[in-house]
Amino acid sequence: MLKVKDIGEFALIEHIAKIVEHADERVILTIGDDTAVVKPTDLDYILLTTDLLVEDVHFTLDTISPWQLGYKSIAVNLSDIAAMGGLPNYGVISLALNPKTNVSTVEDLYRGMADVSRKYDLRIVGGDVTKSDKMIINVAIVGEVEEENLCRRSDAQVEDIIMVTGELGASAAGLRIILNPGLRSKVKDADRLEKAHFLPEPRIREGRILAKLGIHALEDISDGLASEIKHICEASMVGARINLSKVPIARGVEKVAELTGERAIDIALSGGEDYGLVFTAPIEIQKEIEKSFAGIGIKVTAIGEILDKSQGITVVDWSGNVKPLEISGYTHF
Amino acid sequence: MLKVKDIGEFALIEHIAKIVEHADERVILTIGDDTAVVKPTDLDYILLTTDLLVEDVHFTLDTISPWQLGYKSIAVNLSDIAAMGGLPNYGVISLALNPKTNVSTVEDLYRGMADVSRKYDLRIVGGDVTKSDKMIINVAIVGEVEEENLCRRSDAQVEDIIMVTGELGASAAGLRIILNPGLRSKVKDADRLEKAHFLPEPRIREGRILAKLGIHALEDISDGLASEIKHICEASMVGARINLSKVPIARGVEKVAELTGERAIDIALSGGEDYGLVFTAPIEIQKEIEKSFAGIGIKVTAIGEILDKSQGITVVDWSGNVKPLEISGYTHF
Numbered sequence: 187m188l189k190v191k192d193i194g195e196f197a198l199i200e201h202i203a204k205i206v207e208h209a210d211e212r213v214i215l216t217i218g219d220d221t222a223v224v225k226p227t228d229l230d231y232i233l234l235t236t237d238l239l240v241e242d243v244h245f246t247l248d249t250i251s252p253w254q255l256g257y258k259s260i261a262v263n264l265s266d267i268a269a270m271g272g273l274p275n276y277g278v279i280s281l282a283l284n285p286k287t288n289v290s291t292v293e294d295l296y297r298g299m300a301d302v303s304r305k306y307d308l309r310i311v312g313g314d315v316t317k318s319d320k321m322i323i324n325v326a327i328v329g330e331v332e333e334e335n336l337c338r339r340s341d342a343q344v345e346d347i348i349m350v351t352g353e354l355g356a357s358a359a360g361l362r363i364i365l366n367p368g369l370r371s372k373v374k375d376a377d378r379l380e381k382a383h384f385l386p387e388p389r390i391r392e393g394r395i396l397a398k399l400g401i402h403a404l405e406d407i408s409d410g411l412a413s414e415i416k417h418i419c420e421a422s423m424v425g426a427r428i429n430l431s432k433v434p435i436a437r438g439v440e441k442v443a444e445l446t447g448e449r450a451i452d453i454a455l456s457g458g459e460d461y462g463l464v465f466t467a468p469i470e471i472q473k474e475i476e477k478s479f480a481g482i483g484i485k486v487t488a489i490g491e492i493l494d495k496s497q498g499i500t501v502v503d504w505s506g507n508v509k510p511l512e513i514s515g516y517t518h519f
Numbered sequence: 520m521l522k523v524k525d526i527g528e529f530a531l532i533e534h535i536a537k538i539v540e541h542a543d544e545r546v547i548l549t550i551g552d553d554t555a556v557v558k559p560t561d562l563d564y565i566l567l568t569t570d571l572l573v574e575d576v577h578f579t580l581d582t583i584s585p586w587q588l589g590y591k592s593i594a595v596n597l598s599d600i601a602a603m604g605g606l607p608n609y610g611v612i613s614l615a616l617n618p619k620t621n622v623s624t625v626e627d628l629y630r631g632m633a634d635v636s637r638k639y640d641l642r643i644v645g646g647d648v649t650k651s652d653k654m655i656i657n658v659a660i661v662g663e664v665e666e667e668n669l670c671r672r673s674d675a676q677v678e679d680i681i682m683v684t685g686e687l688g689a690s691a692a693g694l695r696i697i698l699n700p701g702l703r704s705k706v707k708d709a710d711r712l713e714k715a716h717f718l719p720e721p722r723i724r725e726g727r728i729l730a731k732l733g734i735h736a737l738e739d740i741s742d743g744l745a746s747e748i749k750h751i752c753e754a755s756m757v758g759a760r761i762n763l764s765k766v767p768i769a770r771g772v773e774k775v776a777e778l779t780g781e782r783a784i785d786i787a788l789s790g791g792e793d794y795g796l797v798f799t800a801p802i803e804i805q806k807e808i809e810k811s812f813a814g815i816g817i818k819v820t821a822i823g824e825i826l827d828k829s830q831g832i833t834v835v836d837w838s839g840n841v842k843p844l845e846i847s848g849y850t851h852f
Contacts (some may be wrong), residue, residue, distance in 0.1 A: 191852045198852070214564055218754070220602035220660065220671045220739060221568040226560050231547055234644060235554040236615035236659055240651040269553035280657050285852045311567060317852055318573040320651075324613050326569055329554065339552045386768030406553060421551070494569035517649055519524045519531070519618045 190292060191285035198292065199315055203348035205296040206303070206310040212275075212489035213309055222312035224276050229335060233329035235266040241320040249364050252291045254384040255323070262408065263325045264306050264388030265461045269406035270338075271397025274308040274333035274390065279325055282318035295323075306390050322491025335397035337404035337465070346402055346466035346492040349475065351392050352485055354411055355450065356382035358457020362446055369445055375438025383434070386461035393463060395478050401467040407460040412513050414464050416499060422466075425497035428490035428511060431504055455512075466492050523625060524618035531625065533647055538629040539636070539643040540587065545608075546642055553659055555645035557609050564669060566662035568599040574653040582697050585624045587717040588656070589631025595741065596660045597639050597721030598794045602739035603671075605664035607641040607723065612658055615651035628656075630774055639723050668730035670737035670798070675755035679799035679825040682808065684725050687744055689715035689769035691790020695779055702778050708771025715769070719794035726796060728811050733763025734800040740793040745846050747797050749832060755799075757828035761823035761844060764837055788845075797826050 190198055203217040215223035239245060239259055250258070260277065279299065283292065303310050309326065334408045360383030363369045363376050370376045389406065396404060403422055405414040411433070419426050435454045443450040467475060472488060479486040499511045523531055536550040548556035572578060572592055593610065599605045612632065616625065636643050641660065693716035696702045696709050703709045727741070729737060736755055737821065738747040744766070752759050768787045776783040800808060805821060812819040832844045 195852050214669075215671065220599040221566040221605070223603065223664070223669060224565045224567065226563070226565050226663070230559070232557045232609070232661070233554040234557065234609055234648050234661065235612050236609050236611040236645065236657070238615055238647050238649055238655065238657055239656065240615055240649065243649065245617070266553040270556065272554070276565070276567055277773050278567050278569040278659055280569050282571055282573055282576070282655075282661075283852075312569065314569050314571050316571055316573065316576065318576050318653075318655075322571065322573065322615075322651075322655055323572055324569070324657035324659075326611055326613075326657075328565070328567065328661060330559075331556070336547075336556060406522050506616065519528050519616075 188289045189280050189285065190287045190289060193289060195315060201289065201293060202296050206292060206300045208304065208309045210309055213311055215217055215315070216311050222278065224311055227275055227328065227330035229330040230333040231331050233267055233270050233272045233331055235263055235264050236324065237325040239323045241322065242446035249305060250384055252294035253298035256295040257302045257385055259323045259325050260299050260302045260308065260385050261388050262461065263327045264308065264390060265386065265406040265408065265493045267292035267327060267329040268389045268393035269404055271335045271393050272329040273394065274306055274327055274329045276328040277303065277308050277310045277325060279310060281313065282316045282322035284319055284321065285317055285376055298507065306388060323455055337397050337401060339403055339405060339418055340421035342418050342424050342466040342492050344424055344492055344494050345469065347469050347472055347488045348426060348428065348464065348466050348490040348492060349416065349486055349488050350434065350462055350464045351389060352462035353434040353436035354455050354462065355439035355454035355461055357386065357459040358453050359439040359442040362442050369442065372445055373438055373441050379438050379442070383459060386459060388461065392484060396463065396465055396475065399471055399478065401465045401474055404463060404465040407462050407464055409457055409473060410456045410458045412455045415511065416513050418466065419499050423495050425493040425495050426490055426499050427493055427497065430501050432486060432487060432489040434487045501506065521622045522618065523616055523620045523622055526622060527548060528648060534622065535629050538626060539633045541642045543642055544765060546644055547664050549644050555611065557644055560608055560661065560663035562663040562817060563662050563666040566600055566603050566605045566664055567672065568596055569657065569659040570596050572656045572710050574655065579684060583717055585627035589628040590635045590718055592656045592658055593632050593635045593641065593680035594719050594721050595794065596658045597641065597723060598719065598739040598741065600660060600662040601722045601726035603664055603795065604663045604668045604726050604737060606727065607639055607660055607662045609661040610636065610641050610643045610658060612643060612646035614646065615649045615655035617652055617654065618650055631739045639721060663838055669732050670734060672736055672738060672751055673754035675736035675751050675757050675799040675825050677757055677825055677827050678802065680802050680805055680821045681748070681759060681761065681797065681823040681825060682819055682821050683744065683767065683795055683797045684722060685768035685795035686767040687793050687795065688772035688787035688790050690719065690792040691786050692772045692775040695775050702775065705778055706771055706774050712771050712775065716792065721794065722796050729796065729808065731796055732804055732808055732811065734798045737796060737798040740797055741790045741791055743791045744797060745788045745844055748844065749846050751799065752832050756828050758826040758828050759823055759832050760826055760830065761834045763834050765820060765822045
């Protein structure tokens with residue numbers, strides 16, 4: 187197998203440039219000069235986000251394929267753009283590689299990046315390639331949004347309803363199967379759950395619809411629903427109450443929970459990387475939101491309401507008891 | 520000493536946010552939401568660049584201080600913006616850290632980043648913090664430039680003169696002293712040479728002056744003068760001839776070369792990371808360039824000329840002999 191060290195930096199960059207090429211009148215100069223040169227964004231504000239993934243910290247090549255890794259590394263950044271109500275524009279990728287990496291591995295990685303980028307109209311216009319023992323991927327993305335459509339984490343208002351798109355827990359349940367392959371044969375939905383973990387879809391379209399409908403706070407569910415609700419409440423200086431019986435749990439999560447001795451609702455609340463959207467909205471537009479989402483065939487569910495800060499952040503369980511929401515989303519260090 | 524793992528991710532991000540804060544009417548939302556939100560750029564084009572630095576590949580904390588590392592990591596990206604004739608605007612920083620890293624080390628790193636950013640009007644508006652064994656720093660920068668001032672690598676024209684700003688070889692000579700501290704006491708200019716290596720200055724102002732004067736191709740000297748000239752010639756499909764006796768060699772390089780058994784001119788031609796500018800320009804504006812640079816107290820020197828591609832890339836040595844230019848700049852893998 188041809189290795190990166192056999193072809194060298196410049197030939198590798200040429201391979202990559204061909205794979206991610208996105209001929210477009212917005213791109214003036216792409217890979218090959220000191221910087222990429224692109225047309226300015228059209229809308230009121232630029233959105234800027236970046237994300238660093240390190241082998242054996244965030245992923246291991248034993249379980250995820252290079253194509254999936256490329257797809258996911260871009261998708262999670264696009265999800266941050268969706269969480270502002272915005273649109274993606276341009277991306278730059280840094281990659282550090284062990285020189286013994288197969289060239290085909292690198293090509294598959296960038297094919298995954300190129301595929302998700304084309305799907306969501308992101309132009310990969312530059313980057314950096316260097317060496318290291320472990321693979322390192324950094325993605326930085328420029329997006330844009332209109333002033334009136336910008337959805338801040340701090341925009342939640344007392345009496346807003348809290349809603350989520352899609353269903354929860356699939357990615358976390360998928361991860362449990364990936365880490366414990368013995369579970370796979372026992373879970374009918376294993377493939378779908380693993381796919382939810384490896385290939386999250388950024389909810390750009392949904393974010394745009396919600397922003398234009400006039401919702402308030404918006405987040406993507408990257409760290410787990412409970413954590414995201416806490417983020418919204420802290421930033422907006424409000425409280426919240428979640429009705430556990432309303433939380434939509436993905437098919438198969440119940441079965442995985444049964445096998446791992448957990449509760450499905452805990453996987454749904456604390457499991458990260460679902461990359462659906464959680465948002466708050468005035469109750470007056472709930473029907474309109476539901477109608478819009480029915481129109482695109484995406485589930486949207488009201489799961490609770492925003493309360494005064496003094497009420498704290500609580501859940502109502504199946505017996506009607508009110509308890510504090512436990513936060514167990516992912517944190518580093 | 521307080522460690523990163525003692526204070527956790529969120530407290531660390533709060534520390535960082537305070538250090539890099541750059542209150543500014545262009546910054547709508549900074550660290551703390553899914554993305555940073557900033558005002559759009561004003562000029563015709565956006566410039567986008569990114570750079571990944573990995574501990575023990577690109578730096579070792581045994582020789583560079585955290586403050587210097589922060590300064591340099593931003594400076595080298597700003598240098599890429601300078602090399603397009605542009606102005607910097609916004610930056611996002613990804614950092615991976617060993618959880619045992621001292622909090623004070625991280626603070627010093629970001630102080631270095633903040634200091635160079637304020638100096639060159641770059642706003643650090645977001646980022647990502649995560650863990651890894653080795654320290655990893657990724658910088659991504661958004662800049663801007665007018666269409667008429669954009670200086671491409673491919674803009675060199677036959678009969679252009681080739682000029683460089685500043686003097687060459689200081690950074691590479693400094694690196695030799697850093698890696699072989701026994702040399703230090705023997706080199707009077709050791710401090711200045713080491714500083715050239717640790718704290719390069721991005722030539723934003725010089726790049727802007729040159730772009731507005733109507734120069735052609737422009738590069739920053741990151742990979743060594745010989746490599747940069749080769750890049751320009753390949754991209755512009757031209758040849759070049761460099762007059763070795765004209766290449767301005769920094770004070771102290773000669774002494775280091777004597778001690779390491781090298782030739783000073785080789786250190787000047789192949790030593791990377793000088794971060795001066797090399798450019799080509801119509802001979803008609805040479806005087807104007809020299810006058811402008813005299814006005815700001817920066818040296819600028821004509822070192823050769825652009826020739827037809829058929830002439831190849833050559834040097835004229837002190838005896839008047841013409842020989843091929845040897846390329847030995849840094850490449851990865």
